[in-house]
Amino acid sequence: MIVEEIKRAVFLDRDGTISSDELGYNSDPDKYHLYPYTGEALRLIQSLGYLLIIVTNQSGIARSYFTIEQLNTVHDRMKELLLAEGVFLDAVYFSPYWKDGIVEPYNVAHEDRKPGIGMYRTAKQDFGFNTAQSWMIGDRYTDVAFGRKAGLKTVLLLSGNGREELDTAFEREYKPHFIADNLLTAAKLIELSHTKLPGFTK
Numbered sequence: 001m002i003v004e005e006i007k008r009a010v011f012l013d014r015d016g017t018i019s020s021d022e023l024g025y026n027s028d029p030d031k032y033h034l035y036p037y038t039g040e041a042l043r044l045i046q047s048l049g050y051l052l053i054i055v056t057n058q059s060g061i062a063r064s065y066f067t068i069e070q071l072n073t074v075h076d077r078m079k080e081l082l083l084a085e086g087v088f089l090d091a092v093y094f095s096p097y098w099k100d101g102i103v104e105p106y107n108v109a110h111e112d113r114k115p116g117i118g119m120y121r122t123a124k125q126d127f128g129f130n131t132a133q134s135w136m137i138g139d140r141y142t143d144v145a146f147g148r149k150a151g152l153k154t155v156l157l158l159s160g161n162g163r164e165e166l167d168t169a170f171e172r173e174y175k176p177h178f179i180a181d182n183l184l185t186a187a188k189l190i191e192l193s194h195t196k197l198p199g200f201t202k
Contacts (some may be wrong), residue, residue, distance in 0.1 A: 011120070
């Protein structure tokens with residue numbers, strides 16, 4: 001009898017999670033930098049057999065701050081830096097939408113913009129992973145709500161905007177399952193969940 005391996009995924013926000021959010025709407029690949037611990041964290045997650053999937057809101061496109069082509073150059077740099085750390089991303093999904101934007105056709109409300117779960121649905125269709133054994137990691141409430149609505153386990157990071165978000169994290173409709181200092185702490189939490197956290201399946 002052949003047992004098919006269960007696919008699991010870790011969804012990751014970009015800015016404030018794997019890289020700094022200090023530059024805001026960055027369209028310059030030369031200014032894009034990972035956090036110092038990102039490579040170690042993602043190598044650990046990858047070693048546990050998880051797909052690595054970036055899901056990022058990029059309303060700068062709808063706002064006319066940069067183009068999709070410029071965003072792609074930043075993401076090419078991101079992938080290059082991660083490959084140098086021994087990390088391969090399985091997918092990068094981005095949402096260019098913002099309802100108050102000025103660039104058509106992206107100036108609309110759209111399910112792809114977190115906390116909408118359009119990017120999750122696309123990933124589910126593309127990869128067919130087990131949702132109950134998958135995670136969402138990010139530094140904003142929109143990341144937590146995205147994960148909760150999709151049925152993922154959620155980690156709110158205190159990096160990026162996380163400390164500000166923590167002030168109201170447990171007063172909102174969607175609450176994080178876990179809080180972690182940064183991505184490396186979250187990666188170690190996921191590792192621990194395989195053996196020691198009650199209610200989580202290996």
